[in-house]
Amino acid sequence: MALSDLTLSVAVEAPQHSGLAGALHYSSPQDLPPGTLLRVPLGKRDLLGIVWHGSASDGTPPDGTQLRPVGALLDCLPPMAPAWLALVDFAASYYQRGVGELALAVLPPELRKLDPPGLAKRVARLLKKLDATPLPPTAPVQRPQLGPEQQAALAAFRTAFAQAGATPRPAPLLLHGVTGSGKTEVYLHAAEDALAAGRQALVLVPEINLTPQLEARFAARFPQHRLVSLHSGLTPVQRLRHWLLAHLGRADIVLGTRMGVFAPLPRLGLIVVDEEHDPSYKQQEGARYSARDLAVYRGHLERVPVILGSATPSLETWQHALPGPRQRYQRLPLAERVGGGALPRVRLFDMGVLPRTNGQSPVLAPMVVDSLRQRIAAGEQSLVFLNRRGYAPVLHCADCGWKSGCPHCSAWRVFHKGERTLRCHHCGFTERVPRACPDCGNLDIAPLGRGTEKLEEQLAELLPGARIARLDADTARGKGQLEARLAAVHAGDVDVLVGTQMVTKGHDFRRITLVVAVNPDSALFASDFRAPERLFALLMQAAGRAGRDAAQAGASEMWVQTWHPQHPLYAALKTHDFAAFAASQLAEREAAGLPPFSHLALLRAESRDVAVAQAWLEAAAALAAGLPGGDGVTVYPPVPPAVSKVAGIERLQMLVEAPSRARLQQLLVHWMPALHGLRSRHKGLARWAIDVDPLAI
Structure with missing residues (x-):
């Protein structure tokens, strides 16, 4: 570093496990404003960096430290704005990530690869094209009358x-x-x-x-x-x-x-x-x-x-x-x-009153099937909602009890009939469906449960001649498939649309007058305290797809097939009373000391040996107790999440609860640096992460 050089603070994408949370220092022959994009060396790599706050200063580096010089500037672009830098600074601090890791992660990947000449050519071509193709002149636009x-x-x-x-x-x-x-x-x-x-x-x-x-x-x-x-x-x-x-x-x-x-x-x-x-x-x-x-x-x-x-x-x-x-x-x-259209009438059907065949209930109640037929006959559309893709959640052998578990995860592999595959939706492991049970050789292995693929097939049997389409993550995977299927629904080329939650929110389907929710009960008694909130929102959004055309709104309805028709959540749903539902949920959370009346963080640890993750989390809890902010903060014992093993890695999580956001942040700001050091004393820990304000517990 020459005596005339300045010291620059530059944010670079250092991995989280490195413990480098702040910006790094480089030498520069010139003063550069914060937000300037430039190339810098890091180890043997040449990376994109951003000049950060307090970027240039006279003075010498710490004793024995030889600062490396910055590389070329991306001077074809203006610096990132001070407000943008402040936003990233806040997000990195609040969510406990390195400022460089976050700042560079939210930039386009292609930008991080380009050198200054390459970027300058891209920008010049882009601006030339924009100038050559002006926007159309202002013209009157039809605006609906506001209510x-x-x-x-x-x-x-x-x-x-x-x-x-x-x-x-x-x-x-x-x-x-x-x-x-x-x-x-x-x-x-x-x-x-x-x-x-x-x-x-x-x-x-x-x-x-x-x-x-x-x-x-x-x-x-x-x-x-x-x-x-x-x-x-x-x-x-x-x-x-x-x-x-x-x-x-x-x-x-x-x-x-x-x-x-x-x-x-x-x-x-x-x-x-x-x-x-x-x-x-x-x-x-x-x-x-x-x-x-x-x-x-x-x-x-x-x-x-x-x-x-x-x-x-x-x-x-x-x-x-x-x-x-x-x-x-x-x-x-x-x-x-x-x-002035009315919200759809919500009707509950008690699935407990239906007779079972071979231990299973019918896919749809007779009254629901009649409603679907009436809509088809009237030229109207229906939406049948089941929040589970695939044909069936699991294949099962009745002779020996084998099920299609994933060898790498604590989860079942889902049966996809159209592809004849068993696919794990957590790690992606996929195999062809076996001709016989892998354990006992029984040829009669059968699907258990129901996904949207099977529901589509069953609806085709119940509603012969109906035009049925399915929209989920499997059918919308290819380029243009989502747009094509949505266009078919909007054009009236579909009588019954079967889908997961991706079809229940935001879409303006003008011809749908009936919505059917199949098997929504699983979230009613989940261990996650946010599950009822998510279910109510999902069902309200699903109901909202019906009757959006005011001319048909009065006849629109929603059927909910449930085993618990007396549950308070469904009572609020029937009257579309979000305020009442929210009041009851907030009262329960206040009594239990749950968010928004407390503040949470979730510390996760992963290892091939669950004992390693357990020991690390217990050591982390002991460490937290002696840190500023640790008093008054509750650290619960480590527990496995719902899916405790993914891709051969065991997972544990530990919940941290604080009475205020300030108290939680006070602990985290001291805890995170200590956790980086703690990792080196626990060999075999694959990775760890902190989740501030977690949504899924």
Whole structure:
């Protein structure tokens, strides 16, 4: 390092197990602003880095330390904005990940590979193409008439938008609208206001399969504005191009899944989180961040309005919007469907009254089958919902009791009849279906249970001549398959749509008048305290697919086939009373000291030997007891998760409970560095991770 060089703090993607949580130091002959993208050496590799806060300083490195010089600058791009750096800083600190690991992970993979000349060529080609293909001129666009509640919600947004720059922490807006109440139209009007002010709009959706429909709505409304999407379904080249358009300010609307919360937007003016309750907003690998919570924090940072939309808000969001001294969100109700349509009538069928054949109940109750036939005869569509893909969850030999378990996981391999395979949905291990029982040679091995593939087959037998289509992760796997199947439903080429939860939320099916929920009871008595909340939201969303056309809404209905028709959850579902359900759940959680009245973290450990993971977690618990913040925090004993073994690796988890978020963070900030050192004393530990605010326990 030359005497005239400066010391730069640079965020690089160091692996979590390295224990390098902060930015690294390099020497540079020039002062560079924070957010500058550049290449830097790390070990034998040449990596992308980002100049971080306090980047340049005079002075000498620590004794004996020889700083390596930075490499070439990616000077064809402007630096990342200070608000973006602050967002990543907060997320890395709160979710206990390395700042470089998170900062580089949320950038397009293709960007991390390119050298400065290669990137400069990409940017030049992109801008040249944009300039050669101007957007169409402004033309009148047909806008539906807003109802009174929509107008009130839009007025509240406009007040927030006008005051946003002057308000240090603008209150997020909870757009609590029943399914079909026109939440998307409110989003469109809010985006129109932001665009008219020269700002950009960020719209988040929970899953990839919801992006085509919403993208089409926004593209039709704003043909004179450039819209891009950001999600994992894009090719690396597409993702880089869309990211560049956002970062350069050339995209006016960014529509994305959870990764979109980190989109660099120099003119950000609005953030929308559609279906904010959806668990898909929580990342489950690597940095386990919540995109919804980070969207709210980003709104605070950049002083822009945040709209959280849902018919069934998460209980954390709902509690923030309850009137009182602790109210943090403004609730905007949309209690009526567009056009005055009625919500579907919910009917429960007690499966316990049906006679069994060979120990099994019929796939559908007779009254439900009659309802399906009536809808088909009337030229209407139906949705049959079963949240389990494949033909059957397991194959079984009645002679010796063999079942199609996975040799690498503590789970069954699912029978996929069309492919004639047994596939583990956890590790992916797949084999052809055996001709006979592997243990005793019995030729009569049979499927147990039912998945969407089998349900589709059974419906074809019950409803001869009906046009039946299936939509789940198996049928939507190939390129264009999802769009093609959805288009067939919208065109009226399908009488009965069979699907998993991917068809129950967000889709605007205008011809569906009947929804059937098959076997939803499994979540009623689950050990996870959030299971009832997720089930209620799923069933409410499923019911909302029926009767979205006001002309048919009065005759729409939902059948729920259940073994527990007296359960309070179904009583609230029958009246579409989310407020009553939320009040009962919040009362139960407060009595039990569960979130949102406490704050959790989950420490996970994995090893081929379960004893190694057990010993490490017990040592971690002992360590926590003596650290600042450890008093008053409860560390529960290690237990296995529902699927305790995946791909040959045993898994254990340990729950940490604190009365406040501050107390939990105080412990974590001291605990995490100590855990890195603890790992070296436990040979055989494959990996460990901390999950702050876990959704699945």
